Amino acid sequence: MRVVLKPGKDKLLRRGYPWVFANQIHRIEGRPQTGDVVEIAAADGTVYGLGFYHERSQIAVRFLTPDPEATIDAAFFRRRLERALALRKAAFGDSTHYRLVFSESDGLPGTIIDRYGEVLTWTCLCYGMEQRRDLILDLLEELLHPRAIVERNDNSLREKDGLPQQRGILRGRYDGPVEIVEDGVRFRVDVLEGLKTGFFLDQRLHRPVVARLARDRRVLDVFSADGGFGLMAAARGAAHVHLLDISEPAMQRARENARLNDLDLSRLTFDVANALDRLGELVAQGATYDLIVLDPPAFAKSKRHLDDARRAYQRINISALRLLPPGGLLATASCSQALDEDEFLKIIHYSARRAGCGLRLLYRGTQPPDHPVLEAMPETHYLKFFLFQKMADEVPPVRQ
Secondary structure, three states: OEEEEOOOOOHHHHOOOOEEEHHHEEEEEOOOOOOOEEEEEOOOOOEEEEEEEOOOOOEEEEEEEOOOOOOOOHHHHHHHHHHHHHHHHHHHOOOOEEEEEEHHHHOOOOEEEEEEOOEEEEEEOOHHHHHOHHHHHHHHHHHHOOOEEEEEEOOHHHHHHOOOOEEEEEEEOOOOOEEEEEOOEEEEEOOOOOOOOOOOHHHOOHHHHHHHOOOOOEEEEEOOOOOHHHHHHHHOOOOEEEEEEOOHHHHHHHHHHHHHOOOOHHHEEEEEOOHHHHHHHHHHHOOOOOEEEEOOOOOOOOHHHHHHHHHHHHHHHHHHHHHOOOOOEEEEEEOOOOOOHHHHHHHHHHHHHHHOOEEEEEEEEOOOOOOOOOOOOHHHOOOEEEEEEEEOOOOOOOOO
């Protein structure tokens, strides 16, 4: 079975882009069903390899391998999993919490597998991979011997591939939150009920950077979730940490994590509120902080949401800069893939002008090695992270 592209529609494939869209296809040879493996060919007959076919999705083919003779069987997936595991072990040593599989970047389309010690999570947006789920779960059990594998498929994007939203225990026994240790700080992660798959693994390199600067500072952790940034700052000697999130369950988990680390609760404020509104209220009250962390959810799920996302990013960054004195620190992030780094920086610079200050860049970061970026696929690059210092006397007056 073969998918043949229209003339000139193989440019992205030649560059290594792993998706074929329905409007790129000229004809289909054979009668492939959704989830079948098909050969991908250009109009001139050049064969690019094999991929999973979907007859109704906009993403008609998800690339698997350039070898047209490959057999997509247990051995194939075992090699991919072993390669992914080797990278994580090289990157993180004895640590056992990381993203084990990051979809196309690890050659397993639309599939996210996170590891939290003896518990794994399975998230899948690709019909072909979902069809082979049990085969892959068998391999995970052979390679890692997990106590449990939990399904976190409560994602509306599954509907684009005709897959239902689901959440539950797929294998083994899950007895409740799993404890992980990050830079000496303990967290209990609820992979079944927590946000995403339980913890924001992609910020693991940035939390210690912020925490090292938190000693004796008043910290505001906005969109704090289970307390990753804020509690690590408290553990490193912050004078006071204000955790702000709209989710009461997340805030309760943050309280439990604070107790787990024997942190002084009198130096912590747990605030359940809409962050965009609360930041404005804090500005109106004349509140000040020495270090503010902004780690919001993806305001732009797609390009059609970009205008609303820009306004939301501007709003929170302007407020944060107004809450900081000269010399204060702003750690600000975006996980909106549709918003690229240059555009995010423009938003930060605009926010600084509106706040009447200059900025000094101290640190910039992106995804850790367990979230590798496929250079030919911009969709795999989503996380932007910057640490700025607010300037005043050292720069010319900022004119709005």
